[in-house]
Amino acid sequence: MSTPRKRPRQQRSKETVAAILEAAAQLFGRHGYTATTTNRVAERAGVSIGSLYQYFPNKDALLTALAEEHLAEAVQVLDQALDACARERPDLPGLVSGLVGAVAELHTGRPRLHRLLFDQAPRVPELVARLRAIERRAAAGLAAELRRLGRGGDDPELAALLAVQGVEAQIHGAVVDPPPGRSAAACLAAVAALWTRALDVPAR
Amino acid sequence: MSTPRKRPRQQRSKETVAAILEAAAQLFGRHGYTATTTNRVAERAGVSIGSLYQYFPNKDALLTALAEEHLAEAVQVLDQALDACARERPDLPGLVSGLVGAVAELHTGRPRLHRLLFDQAPRVPELVARLRAIERRAAAGLAAELRRLGRGGDDPELAALLAVQGVEAQIHGAVVDPPPGRSAAACLAAVAALWTRALDVPAR
């Protein structure tokens, strides 16, 4: 369904695929998903419509591919943050700050692409599932850290999942629609402080 | 764009519109937005394709209309919960439980529809703005209650907004993709306990 129908093997075709994705990102962002036609994407990318369909089985696959790129980056950033925790073994405030910082980086790194994907991508059920999987993965990592610190209450796994989901939503809200009169840094600090309190309960 | 092209005035046409929306909700939910055709929606609703386009200018309008319905219900439920607080003046755990319960009610009422809308609704700026406005409204009500209780830290308004955003995301996650091995009630209790701790800090 969303798997590339053919893998680009030569340099030429890799550039073609990159040009198609770049054109798709621009047009989806400017006109929205429905109003963008695959023929226009091909035109803007400077390739024929046939070439587009050599690498993408259908229109949804364009969006899926853009999202996969972004999600892969998310996995990388989160894994990096978790590795840092494994090395530095921070206390609870440090752990929470690390999580908040990593999530914030995902939103501020490429805000335009992130917003496009958040606005348009969820139309594909497959991507929702993928997002949830990443959530669970991050939650598992956080839960391990909570257990190390002896925090997280009766069910550290559940607490970690709730924290990941909550932080994600709060940071997104702060970036998309920042509360008036507060700096971005102040919002991040508030989120971190709040979760430090929420998670600071001894494990059973 | 998303406004109905014609308002149903007679009882007959109101039933037609209701049947179309019901059919759209079912088919979108079962097969997804892209895979659902407007002709099939009309067919399942038992009306002609022409009638559908008398009341909905385009396919997106079907989804938008479903979202408007759901948002209106959200406003009603949240206002009701806030009224209850104004009357009963609960303590912090009671306040948080009330909020969590109200949000949960929004999700459990028609879980399939809610999931459909959250996942697939076109994030038209208009709808996003409506959603944020509802969020702010709920946050304002919660902030007033926090001030009454002398809780919420330095910035009760910000804390309330973060709480609303967080609870929304967590309840949604629990309904859409429930953590295995935990009952729904256990998840709600965990969310409430967590936010009670997070908000239980004296106002400055």
Next chain:
DNA sequence: ACCGAAAACTGAGGATAGCTCGCATTATGG
């Protein structure tokens, strides 16, 4: 350098889904 094979590219056009429009049917209210 040359050649055969594989990869990449092309774009007219088939299939299909969104949407229109002229007309038929049903309701309203004077």
Next chain:
DNA sequence: CCATAATGCGAGCTATCCTCAGTTTTCGGT
């Protein structure tokens, strides 16, 4: 009971997604 408005209809127009048969470019071996 009739004039008028509201509602319903569905064949078909239009636009979009996507295919496919054929051409061009690149690659690896000799």
